Amino acid sequence: MNEAVPPQRRKSRGRLNTISGTRTNDQKTQSQYQPYKDAAWGFINHWYPALFSHEMPEDHVEGIQICGIPIVLRRVDGRIHALKDQCVHRGVRLSAKPMCFNKQTISCWYHGFTYDLQTGGLTTIVGNPDDKLIGTTGITTYPVQEIAGMIFVFVREDAFPDEDVPPLAEDLPVRFPQNSERFPHPLWPPGPGLLDENAMVLGMHRTGDCNWRIACENGFDNAHILVHQDNTIVQAMNWVLPLGIRPASDDCITLIEDENGPKGLMQWLFTDRWEPVLENKELGAKVEGLNGRFYRTSVVLPGVLMVENWPEEHIVQYEWYVPITDDTYEYWEVLVKVCPTEEERQKFKYRYERVFKPLCLHGFNDCDLYAREAMHEFYADGTGWDDEQLVATDVSPITWRKVASRYNRGIAPPGKGVDGATKSSSIRLRRIAAGDAPGYLVKKIED
Amino acid sequence: MSAACLVSLRFADGVEQRVDVAAGHGVLEAALAAGAPVLNQCRSGSCGSCMARLVGGDARMRPGVASSLLPSEQAQGQRLLCLTEAVSDCAFEFAYDSRAGAGGPAKASAFIDTIERIAPDAVRLKLELAEGDWIDFRPGQFVELTVPGTDARRRYSMASSPAALPVIELLVRLLPGGVMSDYLRDRARVDDVIALTGPYGGFFLRDKVKAPHIMIAGGTGLAPMMSMLDAIRARPGARPNVLLSFGCATPEGLFNLDELDLRSHWMPGLATRISVDSGAAGAAWRIGNPVAAITADDARDPASVAYLCGPPGMVRAAREHLEGLGLDPANIHAEQFVASE
Numbered sequence: 001m002n003e004a005v006p007p008q009r010r011k012s013r014g015r016l017n018t019i020s021g022t023r024t025n026d027q028k029t030q031s032q033y034q035p036y037k038d039a040a041w042g043f044i045n046h047w048y049p050a051l052f053s054h055e056m057p058e059d060h061v062e063g064i065q066i067c068g069i070p071i072v073l074r075r076v077d078g079r080i081h082a083l084k085d086q087c088v089h090r091g092v093r094l095s096a097k098p099m100c101f102n103k104q105t106i107s108c109w110y111h112g113f114t115y116d117l118q119t120g121g122l123t124t125i126v127g128n129p130d131d132k133l134i135g136t137t138g139i140t141t142y143p144v145q146e147i148a149g150m151i152f153v154f155v156r157e158d159a160f161p162d163e164d165v166p167p168l169a170e171d172l173p174v175r176f177p178q179n180s181e182r183f184p185h186p187l188w189p190p191g192p193g194l195l196d197e198n199a200m201v202l203g204m205h206r207t208g209d210c211n212w213r214i215a216c217e218n219g220f221d222n223a224h225i226l227v228h229q230d231n232t233i234v235q236a237m238n239w240v241l242p243l244g245i246r247p248a249s250d251d252c253i254t255l256i257e258d259e260n261g262p263k264g265l266m267q268w269l270f271t272d273r274w275e276p277v278l279e280n281k282e283l284g285a286k287v288e289g290l291n292g293r294f295y296r297t298s299v300v301l302p303g304v305l306m307v308e309n310w311p312e313e314h315i316v317q318y319e320w321y322v323p324i325t326d327d328t329y330e331y332w333e334v335l336v337k338v339c340p341t342e343e344e345r346q347k348f349k350y351r352y353e354r355v356f357k358p359l360c361l362h363g364f365n366d367c368d369l370y371a372r373e374a375m376h377e378f379y380a381d382g383t384g385w386d387d388e389q390l391v392a393t394d395v396s397p398i399t400w401r402k403v404a405s406r407y408n409r410g411i412a413p414p415g416k417g418v419d420g421a422t423k424s425s426s427i428r429l430r431r432i433a434a435g436d437a438p439g440y441l442v443k444k445i446e447d
Numbered sequence: 448m449s450a451a452c453l454v455s456l457r458f459a460d461g462v463e464q465r466v467d468v469a470a471g472h473g474v475l476e477a478a479l480a481a482g483a484p485v486l487n488q489c490r491s492g493s494c495g496s497c498m499a500r501l502v503g504g505d506a507r508m509r510p511g512v513a514s515s516l517l518p519s520e521q522a523q524g525q526r527l528l529c530l531t532e533a534v535s536d537c538a539f540e541f542a543y544d545s546r547a548g549a550g551g552p553a554k555a556s557a558f559i560d561t562i563e564r565i566a567p568d569a570v571r572l573k574l575e576l577a578e579g580d581w582i583d584f585r586p587g588q589f590v591e592l593t594v595p596g597t598d599a600r601r602r603y604s605m606a607s608s609p610a611a612l613p614v615i616e617l618l619v620r621l622l623p624g625g626v627m628s629d630y631l632r633d634r635a636r637v638d639d640v641i642a643l644t645g646p647y648g649g650f651f652l653r654d655k656v657k658a659p660h661i662m663i664a665g666g667t668g669l670a671p672m673m674s675m676l677d678a679i680r681a682r683p684g685a686r687p688n689v690l691l692s693f694g695c696a697t698p699e700g701l702f703n704l705d706e707l708d709l710r711s712h713w714m715p716g717l718a719t720r721i722s723v724d725s726g727a728a729g730a731a732w733r734i735g736n737p738v739a740a741i742t743a744d745d746a747r748d749p750a751s752v753a754y755l756c757g758p759p760g761m762v763r764a765a766r767e768h769l770e771g772l773g774l775d776p777a778n779i780h781a782e783q784f785v786a787s788e
Contacts, residue, residue, distance in 0.1 A: 007556035007577035007640050010613060032712050045683060157683040164684040257715075405713055410683055 030386075033401035037385045038411050042067035042212055042323030045160050045409035046302035047171035049205070049320050049332050050153040053146055056080060061106070063095025063442025066155045066330075067323050068415025070095075070442075071142060073151070074117065076103045081117040082142040082153045085442070088122065089113045091417055097445040101126075115139055148199045148336070157410060169195060170262055173298060173306035173318065183254070183266050187294040188309035191316040192338045200345055202352040203334025204361055207439045208321075208369055210376035212303060212329035215321040217400065218372050219305035220267060220297040222274065223393035227367050233311065233359040239293045242276035243285060246393055249273045253399050256300060263407035264300030265399050299400055301407055311360045314338070323412065325420030327380060330440045331369065333361045452533035456483050457502070460544035468533045474506065475528035484545050488591075488647040490529045492516075494602075495782070496649050497528040504537025515783065517763065523776055542777070543649060547585065552644050555580035557615065559639045562631060565702035566695070568621045569667055570631050571606075574641065576613040582645050584609055586652045586674035587754065587782070590617075590645030592627070596634065599626040602647070604756070604782070606670035608677035618670040618703075650756070650782035652678055658750035661774075662691040663737050663765045665757025669693050669703055671782060675754065676710050676717065686716055690745055694722035694737030694761075698729055738765045746772035755781040 030037070044067050051073065056062060061074045063085045072085035072095040085093045087108040097109040105123060107114040112126025121138040125131050143154040145168045154165050174183070176190035185191075192199055208215055218224060222245040228234060229241055247253075252273040256264045268274060270292070278287045295310040305319040320332035335356055339345040378384040390398065415421040419428070420438060428438065436443070451467035454474055458464075468477040475497050478485045487497040492514035501524045508514060508521065509530045516527050526539070557574035565571045576582065582590065589604040607616035621628040652675040660679070662672045672691055679686055695701045700723070707719050720740045721732040728734060738761060751774055755765045762783040769779055 007558070007580070009558055009638075010575060010578045031709055034709075035713055160683040161685075402712070406715055410681070 029398065029402075033398070033405045035405040035408065035411060036213070036401040037382075039213070039404075039408065040211060040326040040382075041412040041414055043302045043404070043408040043410065044069075044412040045154075045156045047145070047152045047154050047166075047168050048302065048322045050082070050144075050151045052205075053149045053151060056151060059100075061095055061098035061100070063093055063444075064330075064440055065324050065415075065419060065442075066153070067412035068325060068418055068421065069155060069412075070418050071153060071155070072106065072442075073144075073153075074098075074100065074106055076117065080144045080146055080151055081106075082144050083115060083117070083120050084139040084142075084158075086139065086417070087111075087113050088137050088139060093442055095442045095444070097447075148194050148201045150194070150201055150334070160410075166260075170260065171300070171302060171304065172262060173264075173300050173304055174256060174262060174266070176308075183296075185296065185308065187270055188313060191306075191308040192314065192336050193316070194318065194336055196336075196338050198338050198340045199336050200339040200348055201334050201336055202349065202356075203318075203332065204357070205330050205332045205440075207324065207437070208329050208331045208372060209327065209437075210329070210372045211326055211379055212321045212323040214375050214379055215329050215331065215372045216299070216303040216305070217397040218368050219307075219319055219321075220265075220299045220396050220400070221394075222267070222269070222297075222396060223391075224368075224371065227371050228364060231359075231364045231367060233364050236359070237293070238291055240287060240289055240291045242278055242287055242292070243280055244277040244393065245269070246275045246277055247273070247395050248275040253395065255399070255403055256298070257403070257407065262300035262304075263403060264298060264304075265396070265403055266298040267296060267396060269296045270294050301404055301409075303404075311335075311356055311364075317360075324440055325415055325418075325438075327376070327423075328420065328438055328440075333365055335361075452504075453536045454478070454506075454533050455503075455536075455538040456485065456499075457538060457540045458484070458545035459540075459542060460546070462545035464545075471532060473509075473529060474526075474531045474533060474539070478528065484547065485528060485541070486543065486547060486647070486649045487529060492527050492530045493785070494648070495527065496647055498525055498649055499528055499539040499541050500524045500777075501526050502538050502540050505534035506531050506537045506539075507534055515759075517766075520776075541649075542653070542780070543651070547649075547651070552647060553580075553582050554642070554644050555582050557641050557643055559635060559637050559641065560614065561637065562635050565618075566700050568700060569702050570619045570621060571702075572603075572617045572619055572631070574615045574617070574643075576615065577640070581613070582615075582643070583612075584646030584651075586678040587650045587671040587780075588646035588648045589671075589782075590615070590643045591647065592617075593642040594626050594630050595639055595641055596630065597626055601627045602784075603667075604648075604650075604671040604674070605646075606673040608674050608681070610677065610681055616673075618667040618673075620667040648782065650754070650780055652754070653752065653780070655684075656752055657685055657687050658752055658778075659748050660687050660689045661741060661745060661751055661753040661769065662689060663741065663753070663755045663757070663761070664691065664693045665737060665761040666695055666700070668756035668758075668761075668782070668784065671756050672754065673703065673706065673710075676714070680710070680714050686714070688716040688718075689714070690718050690720070690741070692720045692722065692737040692740045694724070694735075694740070694757075696724045697726040698723050698732060699726070701732065704731060736764075737761070738768050741765075741768065741772070743772055746774055749773055749775070750778070752778040753780065755779065755783075757783065759783045759785065 056075045063072050070085035074081050085095050092110045099107045099109040105114045114124045116123050120141040140158045143165050145152045175193040254266045296308045298306050303321050307317040310317045315337045318334050322330040337348050451469045454468050456464045464483045466477050466481040488494045556577040560573040560575050563571040589602050591600050591602050603617040606618050664672045722735045722737045753769050755762050762781045
């Protein structure tokens, strides 16, 4: 402290919240989900899908980014290794120009810093093998699990201990028929799950341009059914959707908070706890001959949607909204079906390519994608979370925000020294000018 | 006669430093002169910051000097190094690692953001460190404020966690005729500048402890617990279960109940118990004291750790109570505050 200079107020000051107490999400409710409001870069210390297995053939190296953390993946002898994709030396992404001298290590292509794939330890430097730094430092490794053609990575803080890493099942939706008594489903057979024997997964992932929370809340928001009225799959199947679905009792949602299990919520759709709205007299809008598609949505941390009985019986749709930065997310949409025989696998694949992919994952879900992006600017600077005017049907997102605030394993800090941390970096601008939008995979160096 | 004694200082992270202490000289003085990272503050036997455990050799507290160390603590080998002289070559162990005391306290200016009366005798004071100023601290530690317009200094534990910096929140107990109390009641205004130094104190949240945490707080002794709760909530990895027992004299004197409700919502592993010594019964509190609110059932895990903060009588009673329930004395961390006018 210099006595000659009087103390100055800090130049960047916090913003004061002014929230009306009459709102559905009043000040007190908002406080309960403050941790969720803080999680612009995602919840860290959770399992996220990284890539499909077929995207990682033997010896392939790929770079991705989740929750602002750059991650490099390499497959060796069938096994996937995941490490922080940022050399300790000068911060270069190892995946930008993969260099591997053997099956045990990955080297930085710039100055040759070489890391052990198992431990992340700095084992040597190509052109400086006697340096004192060797053996004293390294990069964080991330636990990996590969299941049903999907590669999951436990995205963690550097200090998160190995022994505390939970099983993948704690970050996946509840399973059936194990939970059929607890969450009965008289209108459809028990749905399959990713961890089931012979589970077959077909789907895609692509980058969406909005905050991951906006994307996630869309999936189980029952009031948004309106945007799907004109979708081809709805018309082709002669499904008639109500104008909206309103909560009809205070037990319309059940929290999922089992010890050592997933944490989230289940919605009792197509029971008397939710009421379809068939008419709006004011507007002269009326729905007749309701031929609904029975389905049910639930969501668990870190933001995994499950749509049971969708798009047809014995199939379940999972979605993830994996935060890349605070304004981009990797949108995963997969369909799961148990297919014990090759014939069933072929049939599922054919139907996926001809019907589900074009009409559901694209057609129907494309609608959700643009609806989320339409909300983004309102929330992008943080003010939307204070200024939104929620209503009774928003019980679903509000409950999700609270349960996520309680059970998340950590709030990802804003990305530092990574793609998207600086929105107007020259490289980013150059790529955008070249028609190359910010995305999920590392931009590999071509030479 | 004898020359210097060789004193070995062992920190929790395995770092060991040896210093020569001349006969008749204080261990703390010699340790600081040699640059050893020993936490300290008052250097007069009251604050307890420089406490360490004698694990070898002989060293004695200066006779006839009043200290806040309990006879039972001394019997367990605890010493306040500011009052301790080495009798032979000896060794001390510290409950904190060598980085905790490195760097030492910093000076800073802070602006008042808000002054909020949260109970008839308690104020929540939110400060923001001035541009360019910074004070790093560990949850549980305290700072020393110079009361504006006076030379008086007062110590308060942070109620906010280091993650909230540059904002610092303090809980101040108002005393009749107290220098800080008078300032806050009569003169303090938003944007006033307060000079502070810190951090101080060996009472802070130990890292990486997964055993259940028992916290007992009396009155504004709740402040360091709030800081620790917020730090535990942000900890990477499995988080310990926490039982917080908080007590005030009367229902009217209670504060921070909404804040505790929020933490209870955010932290599945947190349980709170609120007590008042006397007054009307309420749904949110029981009649009794916060020490007795902890039962044998709460201390079933012998590895449980405890954090205590409140008036000396409460801290003493809590320590005895918890030791009686089977807690290891080494796992009981305490900070007592003494009211000053």
